Amino acid sequence: MSAQHQEEATPHVGEHAADVEHASEGFDAGATIIEHVTNSSLEHPLVHLEPIAGIDLSVTKHVMMMWLVAGLLFVVITMVTRAYLNQDRRVPSGFMNGLEWLVQSIRDSVVLPNVGAKYVNTWTPLLLTMFVFILAANIVGLIPMFEALGLVDRFVLGNGHDAESLINGVLHGGTTVTANYNVTAALATITFFAIIIAGTMAHGFVKHWKNLVPSGLAKPIYVLLIPIEIMGMFVKPFALTMRLAANMTGGHIAILSILSLVFLFTEMFESAAVGMGVGVAMSLPLAVGISALEIIVVMVQAYVFTLLTSVFIGMAINVHH
Amino acid sequence: MPDPSDHFLARSFSALQENLRRSGPAASVGYTLIGAILLLGGLGHLVDRWAATATPWFLLTGMLLGLVVGFYELAKTIWKK
Numbered sequence: 545m546s547a548q549h550q551e552e553a554t555p556h557v558g559e560h561a562a563d564v565e566h567a568s569e570g571f572d573a574g575a576t577i578i579e580h581v582t583n584s585s586l587e588h589p590l591v592h593l594e595p596i597a598g599i600d601l602s603v604t605k606h607v608m609m610m611w612l613v614a615g616l617l618f619v620v621i622t623m624v625t626r627a628y629l630n631q632d633r634r635v636p637s638g639f640m641n642g643l644e645w646l647v648q649s650i651r652d653s654v655v656l657p658n659v660g661a662k663y664v665n666t667w668t669p670l671l672l673t674m675f676v677f678i679l680a681a682n683i684v685g686l687i688p689m690f691e692a693l694g695l696v697d698r699f700v701l702g703n704g705h706d707a708e709s710l711i712n713g714v715l716h717g718g719t720t721v722t723a724n725y726n727v728t729a730a731l732a733t734i735t736f737f738a739i740i741i742a743g744t745m746a747h748g749f750v751k752h753w754k755n756l757v758p759s760g761l762a763k764p765i766y767v768l769l770i771p772i773e774i775m776g777m778f779v780k781p782f783a784l785t786m787r788l789a790a791n792m793t794g795g796h797i798a799i800l801s802i803l804s805l806v807f808l809f810t811e812m813f814e815s816a817a818v819g820m821g822v823g824v825a826m827s828l829p830l831a832v833g834i835s836a837l838e839i840i841v842v843m844v845q846a847y848v849f850t851l852l853t854s855v856f857i858g859m860a861i862n863v864h865h
Numbered sequence: 866m867p868d869p870s871d872h873f874l875a876r877s878f879s880a881l882q883e884n885l886r887r888s889g890p891a892a893s894v895g896y897t898l899i900g901a902i903l904l905l906g907g908l909g910h911l912v913d914r915w916a917a918t919a920t921p922w923f924l925l926t927g928m929l930l931g932l933v934v935g936f937y938e939l940a941k942t943i944w945k946k
Binding site: 778783786 | 935
């Protein structure tokens with residue numbers, strides 16, 4: 545998939561979609577929404593790096609957000625755990641208490657029933673990492689902190705928004721990294737290999753592949769079943785990829801479309817009062833409601849991803865035909 | 866001191882968790898059904914574009930295969946027990 549093609553696939557929303565709002569052409573809701581939920585274009589990354597072996601490794605909006613989430617988690621969790629370990633009395637309190645509860649509930653109510661007592665401590669670290677990372681990425685994406693910083697930058701500090709600076713690129717808005725299919729595909733790839741490794745560890749390499757198809761059927765059926773099972777092997781992580789990314793993108797698009805009603809009505813009736821009226825009467829309550837729903841979606845999706853990964857790992861370990 | 870697990874938040878959370886745990890396989894198979902069709906149909910579409918076929922036979926085959934794989938996974942989930 546060349547960069548050329550990628551350029552064709554993503555519509556030319558450009559980095560100046562915000563301009564459109566102010567220009568005489570009118571407000572383009574679609575372009576603005578897409579600009580907010582997609583990655584920044586490869587032509588205008590936040591930090592431009594030279595391609596290594598033909599791969600453009602420039603830091604885009606999503607890459608930066610992902611590093612931010614990973615760094616935040618690393619620093620916070622390491623700090624809290626270190627502080628706990630250096631304590632005199634090993635009694636967790638505050639954040640450490642919550643963390644301990646999280647670890648234990650993931651282990652005992654997600655991993656243990658699916659994977660089984662023998663391998664629970666082998667797979668809990670991976671699943672816990674997945675859960676915490678997805679949850680943190682989802683939550684950070686839900687907080688419009690960069691948008692708020694952008695507002696301060698634009699209207700309080702009075703900086704223009706056309707400057708090609710790093711800080712300005714960052715202030716274009718934070719996004720949910722888990723709404724990017726590449727991120728979720730990477731996570732699902734980990735799941736894909738975890739399933740194979742789990743089966744191999746429990747049954748040996750050859751036996752794991754034999755376990756994929758039910759035994760003791762008539763020979764001709766295997767001709768049909770084996771290709772289907774192999775395709776199913778790839779389809780399951782693909783479904784994981786889609787569900788997480790689609791759920792994270794969907795809520796954001798819904799909130800943004802409802803909020804863009806304000807601008808659309810302002811334009812239609814050529815009066816800011818109508819737009820604000822629609823905003824207060826309709827957009828704001830709806831957006832608040834959907835945001836509340838998003839908080840649940842954020843937690844449920846992180847949980848479901850972890851749960852399904854542990855179900856798949858458990859299926860490879862506890863084979864019963 | 867009352868048992869913290871009797872708190873209504875604790876109870877509703879564990880109920881949510883239990884429901885999610887039980888509906889997990891169903892949610893999985895729902896997306897697998899669509900995912901199989903999209904993945905295999907999409908692969909077929911790519912093959913079609915690469916080979917520049919006049920009629921999108923690979924797309925059709927891919928979608929049919931996706932249907933078969935999706936329903937196979939569905940059947941496996943339903944008739945597990």
